[in-house]
Amino acid sequence: MAEREPPSDRYLVEAVVRACHLLDAFRSPGESLRLRDLALRTGMNKSTALRLLYTLERRGLIERCGRGEYRSRFRPLKRGRYRFGYAALAV
Numbered sequence: 338m339a340e341r342e343p344p345s346d347r348y349l350v351e352a353v354v355r356a357c358h359l360l361d362a363f364r365s366p367g368e369s370l371r372l373r374d375l376a377l378r379t380g381m382n383k384s385t386a387l388r389l390l391y392t393l394e395r396r397g398l399i400e401r402c403g404r405g406e407y408r409s410r411f412r413p414l415k416r417g418r419y420r421f422g423y424a425a426l427a428v
Contacts, residue, residue: 363409
């Protein structure tokens with residue numbers, strides 16, 4: 338599983354962290370994965386992964402494609418170029 342957050346962070350919602358791990362498990366756009374593969378990549382048990390995938394699907398972040406396969410519909414925002422120093426002032 339991906340790195341865990343420090344346990345002292347009282348504002349961290351573990352279910353959201355796990356859902357993010359599921360979204361991160363998709364390594365390329367358009368990749369479809371079975372529940373078993375997602376559970377292996379994230380280190381979650383299949384029942385937890387299934388419940389989170391169901392919720393992500395209902396919210397439009399994951400889609401089912403075929404029997405037992407899932408595809409991410411989540412698209413991270415593209416970051417613009419960073420400009421440093423005086424170049425940042427010339428837009």
